[in-house]
Amino acid sequence: MGYSRSGILTTTVSIAVIGAGNWGRRVVREIQTLSRQSRTVNLHSVVDNSPTALASCEQELGPSDYRVDYQSLLSDPDLSAVHICTPTSTHFEIASAFIKAGKNVLVEKPITLNSREAYQLVEQANAERIVLSTGHLHRFNNGLRALKSALEPRVLGEPYYLELEWTAILPPQSHGEVINELAPHPFDIANCLTGQWPAKISCTARGYRNGNNEEVAFITCEYEDGLCADIELSLLDPWERRKLKVVAEEGSANLDCLDQKVILRHGERIVNMPIIPSNTLREEIRHFANCVSRNRLSQIFYNDNSGLLGAQVVSCLEAARESLFEERPVKVNFPSQYRESVVMQ
Numbered sequence: 001m002g003y004s005r006s007g008i009l010t011t012t013v014s015i016a017v018i019g020a021g022n023w024g025r026r027v028v029r030e031i032q033t034l035s036r037q038s039r040t041v042n043l044h045s046v047v048d049n050s051p052t053a054l055a056s057c058e059q060e061l062g063p064s065d066y067r068v069d070y071q072s073l074l075s076d077p078d079l080s081a082v083h084i085c086t087p088t089s090t091h092f093e094i095a096s097a098f099i100k101a102g103k104n105v106l107v108e109k110p111i112t113l114n115s116r117e118a119y120q121l122v123e124q125a126n127a128e129r130i131v132l133s134t135g136h137l138h139r140f141n142n143g144l145r146a147l148k149s150a151l152e153p154r155v156l157g158e159p160y161y162l163e164l165e166w167t168a169i170l171p172p173q174s175h176g177e178v179i180n181e182l183a184p185h186p187f188d189i190a191n192c193l194t195g196q197w198p199a200k201i202s203c204t205a206r207g208y209r210n211g212n213n214e215e216v217a218f219i220t221c222e223y224e225d226g227l228c229a230d231i232e233l234s235l236l237d238p239w240e241r242r243k244l245k246v247v248a249e250e251g252s253a254n255l256d257c258l259d260q261k262v263i264l265r266h267g268e269r270i271v272n273m274p275i276i277p278s279n280t281l282r283e284e285i286r287h288f289a290n291c292v293s294r295n296r297l298s299q300i301f302y303n304d305n306s307g308l309l310g311a312q313v314v315s316c317l318e319a320a321r322e323s324l325f326e327e328r329p330v331k332v333n334f335p336s337q338y339r340e341s342v343v344m345q
């Protein structure tokens with residue numbers, strides 16, 4: 001523990017990164033940067049069960065404590081938290097082990113493959129009084145924050161509908177499909193803006209290059225108050241788009257989540273909102289570390305990307321898949337105690 005220049009009590013949060021693939025390396029790089037900037041975060045170690053992945057991580061990011069197994073970390077008193085960047089199929093097992101060991105956990109999105117496991121993690125985290133967060137990093141996107149602050153005073157009147165486009169071109173996937181791969185952020189962003197979860201979801205999807213795995217999906221979300229959201233997902237589109245449009249009573253708003261630009265149209269007036277783009281991943285890790293520090297000091301600190309949010313997103317993913325297989329609109333099933341929405345502060 002120490003004191004920052006402003007006199008605020010600070011603690012160093014020592015984080016291990018589990019999974020040193022594409023995303024895990026970006027996470028390691030951001031933790032290294034944060035650790036150079038302030039003493040509030042420290043890279044404890046990097047774990048990957050592939051020695052090849054570890055070797056190439058070391059070559060890219062320099063010396064660190066590299067390990068092929070995370071078991072020894074469970075009882076390490078110097079470790080405060082882990083950021084889990086392994087494939088989604090492994091999230092539950094790894095997150096559960098660390099939560100039971102009393103470590104704080106940030107799990108990449110989607111938090112788990114099914115909602116039963118997701119809510120189980122939320123319950124375990126509550127019981128252990130540790131911080132559980134999910135990788136819904138657009139909560140830290142300054143474009144989304146600006147758009148939310150512009151829509152809240154109802155400048156554009158009541159929103160009618162949202163359109164989200166989440167597209168990219170990826171090689172054919174041997175496992176994994178477009179809904180789990182791309183839908184978590186659009187579901188989360190729609191919740192962040194509206195404070196609501198869909199009541200009903202319809203989904204159609206197709207795979208083209210290898211039949212079984214869906215590569216494009218079209219999802220329609222219906223909300224209790226009449227709002228609709230249309231989500232287009234594609235792993236086949238050479239134009240990478242991360243876009244949101246809100247059409248409301250008195251105008252519309254367009255957000256590009258990549259460059260964090262917002263354009264509002266109110267009648268004939270067109271406004272480019274002044275926004276300084278954020279490094280969303282760095283802000284997510286900084287926020288997680290703050291939650292962990294405050295938790296240690298028994299201070300309440302709102303968790304902007306909590307594990308519960310991650311679990312509610314998994315409920316939406318499941319409804320989309322059920323709709324796809326049953327070829328009908330499906331009600332989204334939230335456990336009764338978790339029906340409340342999580343709204344960004």
Ligand SMILES: NC(=O)c1ccc[n+]([C@@H]2O[C@H](COP(=O)([O-])OP(=O)(O)OC[C@H]3O[C@@H](n4cnc5c(N)ncnc54)[C@H](O)[C@@H]3O)[C@@H](O)[C@H]2O)c1
Pocket residue numbers: 018019020021022023024047048049050053084085086087088090108109110135136137
């Ligand atoms: N938040 C975001 O915007 C975002 C973006 C990309 C990926 N992700 C998520 O990050 C996770 C990882 O994605 P990726 O693209 O880096 O995958 P990847 O396949 O490139 O990397 C995964 C790594 O985990 C390792 N691994 C697998 N099982 C392990 C285990 N039991 N213990 C230790 N290491 C293990 C693999 O060897 C591999 O190096 C996924 O859940 C993905 O959805 C999130």
